Amino acid sequence: MRIQEFQVKLFEEAAAIGFSDVEIYFERKEVFGCQIFKGVIDQYEIAEDGGVSFRGIIDGKMGYAYTEKLDDASIPFLLKNAKENAEFMPDEDVEEIFAGSSSYEDRHFFSTALNEVTIPEKIQFIKDVERELLAMDPRIVATDYCLIRTTSVTKSLSNNKGLSLSDQMNYLYVMVEAIVKDGEETKTSFEFKVTKDFQSLDAKEIAKRAAEEALSQLGSRNITSKDYPVLLRNDAAASLLATFSDNFSAENTQAGLSSLKNKLGKQIASSMVTIVDDPFLEEGLGSRNFDSEGVATEKLTLVESGVLQSFLHNLKTAKKDQTVTTGHAQKDSYKGAVKVGPSNLYILPLESSLEELVSTMAEGVLITSLSGLHSGANQVSGDFSVAANGFYVKDGKVHFPVNLMTIAGNFYQLLTDVEKIGSDLTFPLSPIGSPSLLIKSLSVTVE
């Protein structure tokens, strides 16, 4: 059944059983992916899929249900479940179906040129990446996840208050893991590139970065476990920020799950730190003209010169805090409820390159990747202790790679302890980005 036909029937039957305000959210996705192993296609993926989320107000309360099957039987399924789910919701803080903002930006996040790149072109490109990589050094023994992927997503939202919106986005990413061996020592690196501009991609450049990253880790040594000044490279800093970004959500502050509660207008970070959320970045994975409630998005400063300026809000959290929504209603997909989430959230870069930051360090550690963030970080308290890879820095120079480490500290303390910020803003396959950050001190333990 076509979506338009489905919507008409669904809204009619919803009205008949007593829903007053109703909304349908529809997502459609096209995916192509290809993975190469030793010159041949190892995995190949091609897909078209999507689904529909229904939500509506019945007896003054909001109920949700979704389906991926658009058939006649799904209409009573959605309505029965949404009605039953509404019944158990509390009477206060009810979500609303939004009639619309006064105006919307009309930015384009869909590249027609990218959409026209053919499958053989993409396959040839990823084959080139692997070939270039394996040819770079005899110590590079294999790749893992040498893949290219394109995704195009259409999101539409309509309701019976007259709102009808649609956004379209596409992007491509290339990912490669290089495995290097030298004697008994094995190291890996993970290199990626996200873009809408296929022509700008350079297979040799990607291969070179993957090779250098992996090879530079060979010959790792021990250093004394103690507190060191730590330079978090941009991608590592971004992954740490992403882990704790929910603390800027009003949903978390209102639920008592964020230590930033009651800190509006207060200094929460070093005066160098400015954090913004920008929904209009051309290449941003979180870019959007409207949020999941249909509210027009706009750029927002969360932290300015270390002072907390705003939380992220949707309609419900804004009402509760007696403020206005910031346009940060977010659904994980049509399967989820409306929550709060960032669009493209990042720490504003300053002037210094990574090399310049290293040159200012008397002694310390340069961290190039973090892992175990999903488990080793306590979002609520801000405490973290996570595995890390990186290098020993002495007298302004990178000396040697260090054995597997953990770095431990507290996110809130870390924000205060930012001493220098790099110019190298990056978004590592994520809508959350950061430049490199020099941190006064973190506890470093070496295996």
Add this chain to the structure above:
Amino acid sequence: MLSQSLIEDVLTAALSTGGDFSEIFVEDRFTNNITLRSSKIETALSGRDFGVGIRVFKGLQSVYAYTTDFSKDGLVKAAKNAAQAIKGNSVISPAPFVQEAYGTLHPIQMMPQEVVKSRKIAVMKKASDTCKNYHSSISQVTVRLMDEEQNVLIANSEGKWAEDKRVRSRLAIQAVAVSGNKMETGFYGPGAHSGFEFIENLNLDLYANEAARIAVTLLDASPCPSGKFPVIIDNEFGGVIFHEACGHGLEATAVAKNNSVFANRIGERVAPEIVTYIDDGTIPNEWGSINIDDEGEKARKNVLIENGILTDYLIDKFNSRRMGMESTGSGRRQSFRFAPTSRMTNTYIAPGKSRPGEIIAATENGIYAKYMGGGQVNPATGDYNFAIMEAYEVKNGKIGKPLKGATLIGNGPKTLQLVDMVGNNLGHGAGMCGSLSGSIPVNVGQPMIRVSEITVGGTKGE
């Protein structure tokens, strides 16, 4: 779910360009997801996932297509899209279907879809109240109930026709405790391959109080010291260390491409004799259990390490080609959106002879990890990390003060060699495991074990 003739057409279309194997996976899944926070329902979500995955092999090339369009035209188009990745002329056609009969290993009493939500919410409220009432410092309780009924049909060009119904239920309890400006959390999340009977029969006094107790205990915990220590890891979810340090490295996903530290080592000693490591999808009603895997192979018990000797890997159909070894019934996937690959089910260290008390008493200066958080491994290097949720210091054979904020790091194969005591109290814990074929339910398990030395990264410094 779909007719035999339609499926035959799809499998034929998928083979039209010279593929030597084609497969269809049809999924129709009903889910409920309810969150209760501070005794109020925060979200109540219900839905139906429906889609079809089509796979074609030609030699060591694998092509995967999926779609939510279930019309004949839509499915044949998806199959042809997949076939286009292969160049050649049709060489084989699908064999006649043979329906395999098998009884369920995991009987279900109450289908979640047939239980009214008020009954589910009543259990959640009780869990929340129990947890909240544990101690005055508990400031916030979140209870999540998730249930699902996944109907699958797997058919392939070798004549396989297998259908299954997987029913899973889980209750997750998170407590937040506050004291001054300190805030800590505790978690317990039991789950099973069962219907609502599992939720209703849960011992809430045990689980809800345990989540609360962990949060309250951590309020008074000291920062964990850093350094190398003997580490005692308790049973149940403690098994996550071997899930990371060892289990992922035994998956064909890494082994077939020679990218695992355990590749080409069958028959070698990889652990002390006291270590036997098993993956068993047949344990009745366990969270990670299955009747058949997502390639239609019957679930089985695979002994991976027997008395310290590496005996087997976890192998799916595609990687079995690269490895020249049989599938072990380990092909799993999150949904029709993922091609299946080798994954774990319920994986555990077999029980040994030591009593837990003996293990503690035999440890002079170490760390006792009572509950674990999650972890991660790089299968190529074997380097792993995982978080401890609740830990204690052990001094002179006695459990001392509570510790917090610790991560264990190390190398899987090396850590495995350092297991020096294995307890007799085997237990399993439910978790979600993320990898190439998505996020799937798995159990990790073990009795209490001791590792003579692990690097502990704490917040206190050395």
